[in-house]
Amino acid sequence: MLGIGIDWAEEFHIVALGRMGEGVSEVRRVDHGPAALAALVADIAHLEPDPSEVRVVLETRHGVLVETLVDAGYVVVPVNPSLVSQRRNPARKKDDAEDARICCLLALNRHERLRPLIPHGEVAAELRAITRDDERAARDERRLLNRLRADLLAVYPASLAIAGEDLGAPTVLGLLERWPTQDRLEGASDQELSDFARSAHHGWPDRFVAKVRAALADEHFEAREYLVRAKADTIALAASQLLLLGRQRRSWERRMGELLLGTPRTGRDKTPKDPDPGKAFPGGEIYLSFPGLGDRLAARVAAEIGDHPEQFETPNSLACYGGKAPVTRRSGKSQLSVAKRLAANKHLDSAVQQWAFTSLQYSPWARAYYDAQRARNKGHHAALRALGNRWLEVLWHCLKNGALYDETRRAADRALARRSVADTAKEAA
Numbered sequence: 001m002l003g004i005g006i007d008w009a010e011e012f013h014i015v016a017l018g019r020m021g022e023g024v025s026e027v028r029r030v031d032h033g034p035a036a037l038a039a040l041v042a043d044i045a046h047l048e049p050d051p052s053e054v055r056v057v058l059e060t061r062h063g064v065l066v067e068t069l070v071d072a073g074y075v076v077v078p079v080n081p082s083l084v085s086q087r088r089n090p091a092r093k094k095d096d097a098e099d100a101r102i103c104c105l106l107a108l109n110r111h112e113r114l115r116p117l118i119p120h121g122e123v124a125a126e127l128r129a130i131t132r133d134d135e136r137a138a139r140d141e142r143r144l145l146n147r148l149r150a151d152l153l154a155v156y157p158a159s160l161a162i163a164g165e166d167l168g169a170p171t172v173l174g175l176l177e178r179w180p181t182q183d184r185l186e187g188a189s190d191q192e193l194s195d196f197a198r199s200a201h202h203g204w205p206d207r208f209v210a211k212v213r214a215a216l217a218d219e220h221f222e223a224r225e226y227l228v229r230a231k232a233d234t235i236a237l238a239a240s241q242l243l244l245l246g247r248q249r250r251s252w253e254r255r256m257g258e259l260l261l262g263t264p265r266t267g268r269d270k271t272p273k274d275p276d277p278g279k280a281f282p283g284g285e286i287y288l289s290f291p292g293l294g295d296r297l298a299a300r301v302a303a304e305i306g307d308h309p310e311q312f313e314t315p316n317s318l319a320c321y322g323g324k325a326p327v328t329r330r331s332g333k334s335q336l337s338v339a340k341r342l343a344a345n346k347h348l349d350s351a352v353q354q355w356a357f358t359s360l361q362y363s364p365w366a367r368a369y370y371d372a373q374r375a376r377n378k379g380h381h382a383a384l385r386a387l388g389n390r391w392l393e394v395l396w397h398c399l400k401n402g403a404l405y406d407e408t409r410r411a412a413d414r415a416l417a418r419r420s421v422a423d424t425a426k427e428a429a
Contacts, residue, residue: 002048004074005103006058007096008065014096015040016104017047024104027097037065041072057103059084061117076117079106080343118308123281127259128303132347134252134296141168141245148176148238155223155231158182161215170246171200171208177239180232186216256299260284282307289404290395291366292359297351301395304348309400315393323349324389340385353381356388365411366391 005024007014012031018024030040048054051073060066061078069076085092087102106112120128145168152159152167159182163172178196179185190209197205258264261272262280287298305318312318319325323344359366366387373383398405 001108002044002054003104003107004044004054004056005100005105005107006056006065007100007103008058008060008063009096013065014100016097016100017044018104018108020108020110023108024101027100032065037068041068044072044074055107057107057114059099059103066117070117070119077107077114078117079103079114115311118306118311121307123259123279124303124307127256127281127299128306130252130255130259131296131300131303134249134256135300135347135350137245137249137252141242141249144238144242144245148235148242151231151235151238152176155228156180156182156235157220158185158215158218161218161220162212168242168246170243171197171202173239173243173246174200175212177236177243180236180239181228182216182220183228185212253296257295260288260295260299260302283309283399283402286398286402286404287395289398290355290359290391291362291405291407292355292357297355297358300351301348301355304345304351305399309396312396315396318396319389319392321345321348322352322388322392324352324385324392326385326389340382352388352392353384356384356391359387359391363407365407365414 001020003018003020005016005018010032012029014027015030016024016027018026030036044054045051052075054072054074055077056069056074057077057079058066059079059081061076066076066078083106084099084102087105088094088098106114149160149167156176159172159176160167162175163169166172175185175196179188190213193209193212194205197208202208254264257272260281261284262278263272263274265271266273281302284298284302287293287302288295290298293301304322305312309318312321316325320341321344323341323346325341326338327341328338356366356370360370361367369390370383370387373386374380378386394405394410397403
């Protein structure tokens, strides 16, 4: 077997090669370019003609370098950088060549429990890229909204009265983009406001105009003129950015639903038109059958699990990967403690936590389970983690059996399990 360790970078990579029983035999520098990577693959093929006997360890699972190695048929094993750091010398000194050598030794160690990378198909890869971009865009939205609210509170308080609890509404953002100061808004005529409301697809233009006039008529603090002038462009810019983010996120959400079902949704009821299972994400309908999972959240959960759920041999392995299986600690006479799992897929962890929260409104058993956890003096987030653990267990069985989620069957299974526990307790007594 040929073992390869790579310390990657943007401009060049340090590559260490070795064989079982011989250790590391060569360390070289490879530029990050199409010709250099092609030459590296050719050299590897000369050293080991069988791609399945080539094991590559590196500290990333994304990028052109990883795709090139996967396309060549090699066994690619991404590792956490902390694993490499733990195997450095006692001084823990960072050295690129030493890190590549450590990765090569990990590749040659067959007893090291490392999970090979399972590449995604095109649909799954696109879905994961879109969902992660959407997740980052959601954080940007919250950041910009908080900044915009602070600016409006300082120089334009009347706009907050107009927005109410929905500052991020397209109509409100469009108003701020067009009239970023209170003086400019006061100078707008009722006809201009009414035309704007109609162009923004507001359902009641007259009510909108009345609300704006009422907010402007109220008493508000007046900011200094220099600050109003300085913040006018900032407010307009933030509103424009939020409008662009909102439009792009809605476009991504439509694409997520299309990838999950293999066809776009049409009509007011958003029904899929002529679904094509061959173009859909594997198990897309199963994810969407769960309560609390819409197109966006179902896509996030599905993208992080991937199109090869069989890699998770048990429900617990999926729960560990999603950060929902608790970590127990006990040593000697010390008391048992349960803690949150930190070594997990953070994207899936966040998505399942949101799923557990949204499911409280749509699933009676989820609400009952959550209330039972709170009755045991667990906090809100701890109870949601426990509920997320249960949801991943149910999802694992549905994916394994190819069955849609059925709330009635779930409630019946829980009732049967409770009776079984009660009968066991009676027999023991």
